[in-house]
Amino acid sequence: MFRDITKEEINKVMESAWSAFHVYRKRSLRERADFMRAIATEIEALGDELIAVAGKETNLPEARLKGERARTIFQLNSYATACEKGEWLEARIDTAVPDKNPPKPDIRKMLVPLGPVVVFGASNFPFAYSTAGGDTATAFAAGCPVIVKAHPAHAETSELVAKAITRAVEKAGWPAGIFTHVHGTGFEVGQALIEHPYTKAVGFTGSFSGGKQLFDWANARREPIPVFAEMSSINPVFLLPEKLKIAASEIAKQYAGSVTLGVGQFCTNPGLLIGVEGEELSQFTATLAAEIETIAPATMLHDGISKNYSQKREQALAQTGVDTISISKVKAAENQGSPTIASVSAETFISNPVLHQEVFGPYSLIIRCKDLQQMLEVARHIEGQLTATLMATEADIINNAELVDAVQNLCGRFILNGVPTGVEVCLSMQHGGPFPATTDSRFSSVGADGIKRFARPVAFQNWVNELLPDELKNENPLGIWRTVNDELIKEPIH
Amino acid sequence: MFRDITKEEINKVMESAWSAFHVYRKRSLRERADFMRAIATEIEALGDELIAVAGKETNLPEARLKGERARTIFQLNSYATACEKGEWLEARIDTAVPDKNPPKPDIRKMLVPLGPVVVFGASNFPFAYSTAGGDTATAFAAGCPVIVKAHPAHAETSELVAKAITRAVEKAGWPAGIFTHVHGTGFEVGQALIEHPYTKAVGFTGSFSGGKQLFDWANARREPIPVFAEMSSINPVFLLPEKLKIAASEIAKQYAGSVTLGVGQFCTNPGLLIGVEGEELSQFTATLAAEIETIAPATMLHDGISKNYSQKREQALAQTGVDTISISKVKAAENQGSPTIASVSAETFISNPVLHQEVFGPYSLIIRCKDLQQMLEVARHIEGQLTATLMATEADIINNAELVDAVQNLCGRFILNGVPTGVEVCLSMQHGGPFPATTDSRFSSVGADGIKRFARPVAFQNWVNELLPDELKNENPLGIWRTVNDELIKEPIH
Incomplete structure (x- = not known):
């Protein structure tokens, strides 16, 4: 062409x-x-x-x-x-x-x-x-x-x-x-x-x-x-216990939408959902599974992406200890990606690098931790990410300071009680995280x-006012903010 | 030890x-x-x-x-x-x-x-x-x-x-x-x-x-x-014609001091002096030579540095087309560095990469250009530098816009009518230039x-005010400048 x-x-x-x-x-x-x-x-x-x-x-x-x-x-x-x-x-x-x-x-x-x-x-x-x-x-x-x-x-x-x-x-x-x-x-x-x-x-x-x-x-x-x-980014979501207790189904529904949004073809797609084993995580998993089954596959960007999704997903699902939890009940046509949820123990996740790789598409892996200590271990074993999310009450945050620190340390955008998909275009946005999410x-x-x-930056030393760029002239003709003798001002220099 | x-x-x-x-x-x-x-x-x-x-x-x-x-x-x-x-x-x-x-x-x-x-x-x-x-x-x-x-x-x-x-x-x-x-x-x-x-x-x-x-x-x-x-940085100094006409001897004396300051052991030491051939450059060269002859060698930081200076200087002086203009008349003791000035044509400088290397010590090379066009060529062939200096009148600057641009483009600090040695510790200082002066x-x-x-940067999305770092809390307890909804303010958020 x-x-x-x-x-x-x-x-x-x-x-x-x-x-x-x-x-x-x-x-x-x-x-x-x-x-x-x-x-x-x-x-x-x-x-x-x-x-x-x-x-x-x-x-x-x-x-x-x-x-x-x-x-x-x-x-x-x-x-x-x-x-x-x-x-x-x-x-x-x-x-x-x-x-x-x-x-x-x-x-x-x-x-x-x-x-x-x-x-x-x-x-x-x-x-x-x-x-x-x-x-x-x-x-x-x-x-x-x-x-x-x-x-x-x-x-x-x-x-x-x-x-x-x-x-x-x-x-x-x-x-x-x-x-x-x-x-x-x-x-x-x-x-x-x-x-x-x-x-x-x-x-x-x-x-x-x-x-x-x-x-x-x-x-x-x-x-x-x-x-x-x-x-690449797999955007981990940490489900803290008190929050999960009060909102397991609600969170599951919210995340069914986020995992499958745009056929999962976003760099902020939530690829890891991390919780502590127990009744609430089972409820979360069951609700998410039921939701995912009803979400129809959709056509992916192009042939290569859809083939890559199939291969990466099969590879992930074939790893020892990985259970397939839910796949969309609607049959996928050619070039379509089927929403899929799998599950694995924290121990297996930590020891298997394949499970840390991005599966670009509508796929997410639930990581079952024995306790919060193991959740901290998981956080410490995840590489740099564009985003990380806590689903947590205030008490969850206050009681798990070490975990909160570890999660913040691995991401560029740190979300509380939300979904990572959706990147606002505004000055406060950070779209860039520690390697390998981005190179800088x-x-x-x-x-x-x-x-x-x-x-x-270029520093101009001893220049004549008239020959300086407008941005740096005494009279501040552009009216921009400047730090003058350590003070941030817009006023001209006399 | x-x-x-x-x-x-x-x-x-x-x-x-x-x-x-x-x-x-x-x-x-x-x-x-x-x-x-x-x-x-x-x-x-x-x-x-x-x-x-x-x-x-x-x-x-x-x-x-x-x-x-x-x-x-x-x-x-x-x-x-x-x-x-x-x-x-x-x-x-x-x-x-x-x-x-x-x-x-x-x-x-x-x-x-x-x-x-x-x-x-x-x-x-x-x-x-x-x-x-x-x-x-x-x-x-x-x-x-x-x-x-x-x-x-x-x-x-x-x-x-x-x-x-x-x-x-x-x-x-x-x-x-x-x-x-x-x-x-x-x-x-x-x-x-x-x-x-x-x-x-x-x-x-x-x-x-x-x-x-x-x-x-x-x-x-x-x-x-x-x-x-x-x-490494060799901090080129461009001697523009009108300025040289009115101040050749004065500049030569100023630079004799800068080249030999601290036995030349500064990363901002001016290692290249670039002028257009003619009476003024000859006068500049003669005055600089006379000054350098009278400046006594001094002890360098340590054995390795002084040996390195001798070797690098000998190597530079031995290059085809390089003339030794002046060496201090005072005999150097062991570990001392002798102030030295050499001279070369722009053509030879451009074609010989050895002459672009830093000679760490009280050494500087005068580059003789045929005209201002050739001076521009020299500027375009110099790699990234911590500093670059123009010795110039306002007319010199206005009449040589292309040269001024090219020189600015190669440095982190751009000095007008001054010497590069002496690095002020202040917010407006830039000590870092294009590669190979620095890596970033x-x-x-x-x-x-x-x-x-x-x-x-880390972006906190949807956090509760009380759980945010003090720097980002609504009430701005630290009283710092913040850009709130695109406006730079110190006021709290209501």
């Missing part, structure tokens, strides 16, 4: 991005924000065609695609607002103290863009985590050109969105190198993009093996570069703080 | 640090700050003995050591203040919107500590970048236990400072694992420390080969961890922003 880009073409693309970088980085915050809003408008203008093409390529239902498009547009607009507000710049000013010994010079610091960013689209979010998704939007806000490698599973959708971005670049009258869209089905394209010396950062959402490979290529470069890969737990791929991934 | 720690002992140290982490991370900002101030007091209480021991081990003059001690104490106290102020926590709160569809939950985010941090002391700063230096102080502020590997060249000094820290831990009544001091002369100790699963971040100041090795070990782990290595240009090892290196 689309031809893989060649290595020679990649060279040209990166040279064009590098030269565009020197133009784009100098565009004001306002101009960048207007550009991002123009992209949102261009995407809206694609209308029904975009939804139709994406539906054909991803099997996602129309309502879901329309919701995701709205989210993508919201992201572009809200990150544009954040870009303009300039809090992400972390502007710091220390004015000169000439009579100090030695004299203290005037120093002013702000974040500046890293350079061209390569973005790999995600298979499960054709809009929000793909071509004009969060990585692209935050890189543009930071002042970086973007090179998107289309996800082969929705290359036509990607092409449409790319054209919308290109129109926004053209209307701004800027160099074409600010945005490039490329295709590549083999790993060679990704490798060549990452290894190019003009590539300065990478955004990725996908599998662990894919993300880790990009990370390794990036670190093997003469000049290593940051890779923000969101990889210090940053988020959702929310305006994601802009900081693609920027680094 | 001191025995290398064994692998078994490292296991015990890391287990103890890990268990101390769970205690220390819960200490309030106030308690952490008091602890840091107590360390400063304990270091002061070491009195003259510390200066005497450090003088013996490092050959640094007493005045320099006293200055560095004062700086170290200032760092501890000022980072303690920053820790308490809590701006580094990046607290963000988005309150619930229950009538949104789907309902938006309450989400609150702040930085939390990463875990035990391994710090490698620097040879050239026995106090400020070593045992209780910037890395240790910022890790403590973030809530992380610290394991310091003493620099073998000043192990006794390190031991004294470590005892001061240990006394502060004891007086606070906290677990000993919050701070551990270990010795190791072979690379095995460093490797085992970095590879231990409980190590969560690394601070290092030293050579490129050392820092890069730590970085590679850290990335080869099952769970890669961040390494903040400050490695997005962070600074000097200034309170360095705290952020050892922390990551």
